[in-house]
Amino acid sequence: MKISSVKIISLLFFILSAFYLYTAYQIQVFAFDEDAPFNAKTFPIYLGYTGMFLSALRIVLPEKTSEEVDHKVLDYKKVIFLVIIMIFYGLTILRTGFFLSTSIFLLFAYYFLGERRWKWMLLFSFPFVALFMFLLHGVLDIYLRDPLLKYIGIIG
Amino acid sequence: MIEGILIGLNTALSLKNILMVMMGCFFGTIIGMLPGLGPMTAIALMIPITYGFDPATGLILMAGVYYGAVFGGSTSSILINAPGVPGTVATSFDGYPMAQQGKAGKALAIAAYSSFAGGTIAAIFLLFAAPSLSKVSLAFRSPDYFALMVLGLTAVSAFSSKGQFLKAMMMAILGLMLATVGQDTLSDIPRFVFNNMNLSDGISFVLVVMATFAMSEALTIILKGTDPSSAAKAISLKELGSIKLNKEETKKTLKTIPRSSVIGFIVGVLPGAGSTIASFLAYGMERNFVNKEEKEKFGKGSVHGLSAPETANNAACSGSFVPLLTLGIPGSGTTAVMLGALLGFGIQPGPRLYMTNPEIFWSVIMSMYIGMVILLILNLPLIPYIARILAVPRTFLIPMILFFSVTGIYLMSFNTFDIFLMIGIAVVATGLRLYKFPMPPLILAFVLGGLMEENLRRSLLISDGSFSFLWDRPLTAIILAFTILIFSWQSYLSFKTK
Secondary structure, eight states: OOOOHHHHHHHHHHHHHHHHHHHHHHOOOOGGGTTSSSOTTHHHHHHHHHHHHHHHHHHHSOOSSOOOOOGGGSOHHHHHHHHHHHHHHHHHTTTTOHHHHHHHHHHHHHHHTTOOOHHHHHHTTHHHHHHHHHIIIIISOOOOOOHHHHHHTSOO | OHHHHHHHHHHHTSHHHHHHHHHHHHHHHHHHHSTTOOHHHHHHHHHHHHTTSOHHHHHHHHHHHHHHHHHHHHHHHHHHSOOSSGGGHHHHHHHHHHHHTTOHHHHHHHHHHHHHHHHHHHHHHHHHHHHHHHHHHTTOOHHHHHHHHHHHHHHHHHHHSTTOHHHHHHHHHHHHHHHTOEEOTTTOOEESOTTOGGGTTOOOHHHHHIIIIIIHHHHHHHHHTOOTHHHHHHHHHOOOOOOOOOHHHHHHHHHHHHHHHHHHHHHHHSTTTHHHHHHHHHHHHHHHHSOHHHHHHTTSSOHHHHHHHHHHHHHHHHHTHHHHHHHSOOSSHHHHHHHHHHHHTTOOOSTTHHHHOHHHHHHHHHHHHHHHHHIIIIIHHHHHHHHHHHOOOHHHHHHHHHHHHHHHHHHHHOOHHHHHHHHHHHHHHHHHHHTTOOSHHHHHHHHHHHHHHHHHHHHHHHTTTOTTHHHHSHHHHHHHHHHHHHHHHHHHHHHHTO
């Protein structure tokens, strides 16, 4: 018997709701609040039970139509790559600064999505980010930490 | 009311705010034209920018984006039969055949005039209905609000995607669960933070919206290998022809507009219904209103068939502001995003907004008129040029969306944890989208979570822990009865098929 992907997701949601409910019961409330009609864990407890009920209903009820997805036509490689470079972007944004990390992120993203027009790729990375930073600093007065530009002496 | 209108006009007609409406309409039109990217994404991308403005300006910008996105969706529906947003699907039924007959310019003009008229008439309804409803809604108590929020979530789940009710309800619960992360508002007790300091303030609303809409839509486009900019390329190459309407076409449009405006506005006010249902309903109703000869033309380029859904979807957009501005409860995903943004400004929409912040209340209503005029005067003749700007390849478009999402959240908190959390939520949301788990109920629930808990807390404390508050007041009982009706009917539909 083949279990549909939606039912598997519903089962995962059931487990998540059960874990949420367990965690809700572990919330430490004040002693005087323990027997109050409503305390910090009341609402989460109701949510946990409702989540379990709805996901159980979705698991039990028959499938209306097949909702399977053809994984062969999906481009997982590019998505995984984009996620990795976004994580890398997040890791470097504070250390190397906004300008360099953003420009490199954009350059890599263009390249791995198949763009090869280097002139446009370079234009929409370093100069574009510089302009964006100028708008933030100069117009909107939003400070962006950038150790590299500070070291060079471009920003204070 | 006259005083309020003048306050609104004064705020909305300032140079800065007019520029904001123009920018919003322009940006919204661009995003709305891209199939897959709707008004919610457009508004989500705008939120970090709006925090640099005062609340009225921020909301005016978002309202402009909203109308622009709906108009942009109509353009791609008419010219290339690719609706950018679900609310404009019905527009393509007669708009596209007209474009194929070489009357693309006329079809766009009918759509623009109908949108303008529908939006304007509905804004007049809103002008009169909102203050009166605000006064009525002052009679609402905590149990009524709680019941109304449950009804809103159930209705949005029921209507957000056909036959996916339980999935939508699961998404709503997930949204409520996410909303409980962080310190409890009353007791300051940390909940679901798992000893992580970054979670003690809760999850940012902007983060959730950006992750579930902008970022996850960008990832979905890459995953499915679709190219949204191909639509824009096709539009920019299209010959529009004349945009002038003849006497007969004008007469037909004028006949359709009033009735479709009423339908659109009423449907827009109802929680969860929104512009998609309004446009289909208006299209169906219009078919019954016209004579047999006109009925035959439906689906083949009928002026009535194009004007009706266009009028109704814009009227519904204005209508959806009624529950937001009067009760503080959004009736749709898009207005939920706006509510979240308002809460970010420290403003609580609701019956008292009308009295405490009249400049916001009235300027939003006034900016609707200005937005409509801008769409009509500026966007209509500029469509081929706007499309040309938009015809950027997805190799540039997607990295830009990701860049604005990451930067948007980074600029708000300067905390890299938020970037990683956003990526995590976006990946999960992309997977869920693939299996048609709708995202609007999640956003609505996330926004309403805090208010819902607060009202449940008050209701239970007043009734000493008894759930009798649900049927003690007739108003609460009626709202709850509707909720049960929708839930039972939708669950029955899920069960019925086999």
